[in-house]
Amino acid sequence: MAFDPDTLSPNDFAAAAAAAIAASAHGDLSHAARRLADDGLLGILAIEEIGGLGLPESFAMPVLSAAGAARSTFPLLETIFAARLLQGRLPDAATALVAGEALVSVAWSGEGSVGSDDDGVRLDGVVGRASHADKAAFILLATDDGGAAVVSTGSAGVDIRPASGIDPDRPAFELHLADVRVSTENIVSAEEWQAFRLACLQGWAALILGASEACLAMAEEHANTRRQFGKALSANQALRHILARQKLVLENMRAALASCFEAPSSSLQMRSRAAFLAAVEGGVFIIEKSIQIHGGMGFTWDMPLHRYLRWVRDIQAQADADHVLLDLADDFIAQVA
Amino acid sequence: MTLAAPLRQPRDTAPEELSGAALRSHARSWLDSNLPAHFRTDRLSPEKPSIDETIAWEAAMHRAGLVGITWPKAYGGFGRSLREHLVISQEIGRTAMPESLNSIGKELAGPIIQAVGTEEQKLTYLPAILEMREIWCQGFSEPEAGSDLAALRTRAERDGNVWRINGQKIWTSGAHNSQRCLLLARTGTVEDRHRGLCLFAVPMDLPGIRVNTIRSIDGKDSFCEVFFDNVEVDEKDALGLPDEGWNAAIRVLGIERATNRMHRAWRFDSEIAHLVSACKSDPRLSALLDDGYYRRRIGASVGDAEVLKSYVETVVEALVSGESIGSRGSLAKLHWSEAHQRFAALAIELLSKASLPHGDAVKAAIARFETIYLHSRAETIFAGTSEIQLGIIADRILQLPKGK
């Protein structure tokens, strides 16, 4: 596929991407990777030299929203942003990610302790919340110097253990690192790691936006078709107002996310954090209320609402949403004389 | 008081050639250097701005190109783009100053007149609004017609060249200081509901109009009841024919609800900054800024303000690119009013923990935020209550079926 960002809009791109995402949403990850790679979706943001499309970030958002709506279990956010992060320092790894030949996982919690000796850089410690780490070729993890490191899962000293997690669709793992050796190319600076995490905040907001939109559509459909007391549920004002509040927070998150790409760079960090927080809080609200509107049906395993909820709660923990909130406050407080 | 010199000069700073960053810096420096000290809502002052001073100030803002930004030049406006309106609104929002005395004229009557008025009406009413020669009030609500506006009873009967008005309005903000009323009355019976409604630009000094102020919870005489007893309104003051004016007004208001008072997103932001700055001036309060509980609540308000700014900016971009924005104004109004109430409650709670004796910065903040807190109770009531906004979202945005 050849894409020209001047003639193609992010939404047109997403429409083209939606079919590929739907087809690859569930099941075998390596199959999904190849399908998504064939459609160019894994390298949306990566440079052309490594097989990417080199599109601006705004193009990734509707694609991630489509993945959110489809409950895609493929680590699309991690792959898209990691391919861009690694393209300069580890081009072979980034090329493999874009081509769908390797999977990446990010250990979102904990830090590896980094040290160096005559043999180079060494990593120790335990990090967690790494989804699909058992299938990944590389793990990206934070280090205690504020940066991050890329570790090959096959390296000596890397022990990947299943961990408990709320989201069975994206199984979580812990990584136990004991004297793991990496080369200097595998080390990501603090600045790059911060930029990566900031971009991920936007990406998560996009995933949650898609997921929430899908849940609200289910709630609306149910409220309009299920009848009690001789009329549709949605004819009751109490439910109309809940649905309207769900719509309000959905549009809050949409506006907040869209504005990240219009905002001047000086306010990008604040906007990205605000967009993420609006998405997490709004997403949880929309999905929990959607379960309520479905009554007993909403409590069943077969209704996918709980899967969306688990996913959003998992993202909330991965991103450490509470910390994002405190960061937002601290930045604001620091700015004021 | 003496107003700063530039205020007395006619259109001294016609900044037509300015745009973007230059327009922003013009607006900022003009506001900073001209806003009289006792107008600043973030400082303590023994005197409050009088009505005459406020009129002079707002007229000066117009001469400086900060009001009537998108209105056509023929009617006293500046013919600028909506994006430029946004830039100026941001600067007005960042400045701690009182809300306009004539916001009904500028935000409601003006756009309606531009949509449905005759050329003569536009030439008569619009410059008078911008120059603050005529302050407008809004005569819609009645004792029996609040949320259910279509139940209004005030009657307008044709009598030769005049319309004869009989009835009562209530909650009419600022009626006692107004020269004109944007009056909604019916030509038929109450059973006609939305049919036969007619809009008028009624001069408030006509015989038969009586205004009583009503004290509101913030201790101010902010709104009034207005009685119309056989008031004869000239036909030239009818805005459109029966039905026509009202239907057009509904269309205009749909857009206006999203674009009017754009400055309040940035005002919200600057209020949070004011609260934080007052806290930093006080030993106990600055310690609370390190407390996770208050930091989280401040963070939540900052997030709310960012969302509101995003709304405003995305609506402006949508309108600029010709998109229809439907009822999106209801979303922004609902979000703003509820978020602002949460923030106001946080502000008074935090400030109540200040060290004793209070320093000037804390005193000024307490005075401002207690007023804001009380006033914010009205924000979920006026311009369509929260319940009514939720109804609009359910009916028009989600289009949920109402029937059985």
Ligand SMILES: Cc1cc2nc3c(=O)[nH]c(=O)nc-3n(C[C@H](O)[C@H](O)[C@H](O)COP(=O)(O)OP(=O)(O)OC[C@H]3O[C@@H](n4cnc5c(N)ncnc54)[C@H](O)[C@@H]3O)c2cc1C
């Ligand atoms: C400070 C202030 C300034 C104002 N200025 C003006 C002005 O300048 N001009 C003017 O014309 N009006 C003005 N108003 C009036 C304002 O528009 C009305 O107060 C508002 O429309 C609500 O009407 P009401 O007071 O009659 O309340 P009601 O309509 O009686 O509502 C009372 C309560 O019932 C709820 N409610 C009503 N109907 C429903 C429903 N169908 N479903 C669920 N809940 C419902 C409302 O949400 C509210 O909580 C002002 C009001 C205030 C507070």
